[in-house]
Amino acid sequence: MTHDTLAFIGGGNMARSLIGGLVARGRPAASIHVAEPQEALRQALAGDFGVQVHATASDAARDAGTWVLSVKPQVMRSVCAELAALAARSKPLVVSIAAGVTTARIDQWLGGGQAVVRTMPNTPSLLGAGATGLYANPRVTAAGRELAGSLMSAVSLAAWIPDEAQMDAVTAVSGSGPAYVFLLAEAMQAAGVAQGLDADTARDLANQTLLGAARMLVETGEDAATLRKRVTSPGGTTQAAIESFEANGLRRLVHDAVAAAARRGRELSEGS
Ligand SMILES: NC(=O)c1ccc[n+]([C@@H]2O[C@H](COP(=O)([O-])OP(=O)(O)OC[C@H]3O[C@@H](n4cnc5c(N)ncnc54)[C@H](OP(=O)(O)O)[C@@H]3O)[C@@H](O)[C@H]2O)c1
Numbered sequence: 001m002t003h004d005t006l007a008f009i010g011g012g013n014m015a016r017s018l019i020g021g022l023v024a025r026g027r028p029a030a031s032i033h034v035a036e037p038q039e040a041l042r043q044a045l046a047g048d049f050g051v052q053v054h055a056t057a058s059d060a061a062r063d064a065g066t067w068v069l070s071v072k073p074q075v076m077r078s079v080c081a082e083l084a085a086l087a088a089r090s091k092p093l094v095v096s097i098a099a100g101v102t103t104a105r106i107d108q109w110l111g112g113g114q115a116v117v118r119t120m121p122n123t124p125s126l127l128g129a130g131a132t133g134l135y136a137n138p139r140v141t142a143a144g145r146e147l148a149g150s151l152m153s154a155v156s157l158a159a160w161i162p163d164e165a166q167m168d169a170v171t172a173v174s175g176s177g178p179a180y181v182f183l184l185a186e187a188m189q190a191a192g193v194a195q196g197l198d199a200d201t202a203r204d205l206a207n208q209t210l211l212g213a214a215r216m217l218v219e220t221g222e223d224a225a226t227l228r229k230r231v232t233s234p235g236g237t238t239q240a241a242i243e244s245f246e247a248n249g250l251r252r253l254v255h256d257a258v259a260a261a262a263r264r265g266r267e268l269s270e271g272s
Contacts, residue, residue, distance in 0.1 A: 004031055006151070007064035007092075009057045009079055010071035011036030011045050014097055017126035018068070021155030023049045025128055035060035057082050061092070066147060069096040069106065073268045076101050080109030087114055093144045095151065097121055099171050100268025102164060103137040115139040117148040120167055120175040121156055130156025131177075133170030135163075168265035172258045180257070185210055 006022075008015045011034040023029050029050035035057040036042045042053040054060040057079055061067050067087075071079050076098050080087075087094070087110040094116045096106055103116040110116075117140055121132040132152040136145050145160075152158040161170060185206055192202030216227055232238040 005064040006032050006066050006068060007057075007060040008032065008034040008068045008070050009060060009083070010069070011038075011041050011053070012070065012072075014121065014123060015068070015070035016041075016045065017123040017130070018070070018097075018121060018155060019045065019049055019051060021125040021128050021130065022151075023051070025154050027154065033060040033064055058086055061086055061090075064092065065090075066093045066095060066151070068151075069094065069098060071098065073098045073101050076106065077109050080106060084109070084111040087111060091115070093117065093140070093147055095119055095148050099175060100168070100265040100271075102269055103135065105269075107137060107139070113139065115141065115144050117144065118164065118167060119148070119152060120170045121152060122174050122178050124178060125152075125155040128155050131174040132156040132158050133167060133174065134158060134160050135167055136160075168262040168269070169258075171265045172261035176261045180254075181210060181214075 006027075008019060011019075015034065015036075019032060019034065022032065030052065032049075032051040033054060034042070034045050034051050035054045036045065037055060039055075042055070045051055046053045052060075061083055067083070069076065069079065076096070091114070094106060094110065094114050096103070096116065096118050097120065098118075099120065101118075103118045106116045106118070107114045116137045117134055118137075119132050119134045122130050124130045125132070130152075134148060134152060136148070140148070149158050149160070159170075161167065188206035188209070189199070189202045192206060193199055197205070213227075216222070217224060220227070228242070232242060
């Protein structure tokens with residue numbers, strides 16, 4: 001067994017983004033095993049990325065030193081129960097990506113004494129442009145932190161958090177965050193069509209604008225408010241739009257949406 005071999009338990013949307021990002025950045029596909037019950041998803045993962053696929057968690061995890069638990073929170077308990085005997089024998093580094101499931105729960109469900117890193121990645125990891133929060137339980141050694149950090153750093157910005165309770169905020173900002181941007185893209189596209197653009201033109205202009213604005217946020221070192229002000233000519237078109245956003249409570253809407261996501265994360269923790 002080696003920590004160089006990774007087992008993804010669950011081969012759905014987020015695992016696919018991580019696997020695609022890792023393989024594109026040079027991780028050998030042969031070093032990645034994936035357990036996924038759905039035959040079609042298994043075949044797609046094997047066909048697209050060349051990874052080793054299995055129908056059961058224990059088959060995927062058997063020879064892997066690092067397990068990435070990437071099933072839905074609601075099935076995490078039963079997946080851990082399936083893996084508990086193997087975990088007791090092989091003491092893997094366990095990396096969970098599940099929203100709202102604490103390291104204490106995972107450790108308990110795996111039988112206790114396990115090194116568990118809880119992470120919250122996001123789907124842009126597929127393109128090496130993800131953002132991930134990480135938290136390690138006390139069993140994780142410096143080498144384990146290094147391993148988990150380098151795994152996520154290969155495909156994303158990796159930010160360690162000191163307090164596991166902050167993971168619900170990470171989830172609400174960056175884990176779920178791509179969906180907020182996609183919703184904004186949908187709304188900008190529809191608004192462009194409403195103003196007379198054809199759908200393709202509205203889509204291309206909106207999408208490229210989001211890409212360009214996101215690159216400016218990350219690459220110029222300027223803060224968002226400064227960049228916004230540079231677009232906003234006094235008495236001009238942007239000012240008219242920004243005043244409409246402010247008057248309609250955009251900041252409050254975003255505040256409440258992020259709070260709702262964080263609350264849901266806490267509910268998932270309490271329910272598990
Ligand atoms: N999607 C995101 O953007 C995102 C971002 C960060 C974190 N996450 C976290 O990542 C986890 C997965 O989310 P997702 O969106 O990728 O969900 P998903 O697409 O439903 O993927 C989960 C996969 O795990 C499979 N599965 C169920 N039981 C299994 C078992 N015993 N062994 C192996 N695989 C099993 C599911 O199959 P069935 O459908 O047949 O049950 C499904 O294909 C969640 O905990 C979520 O909180 C997701």
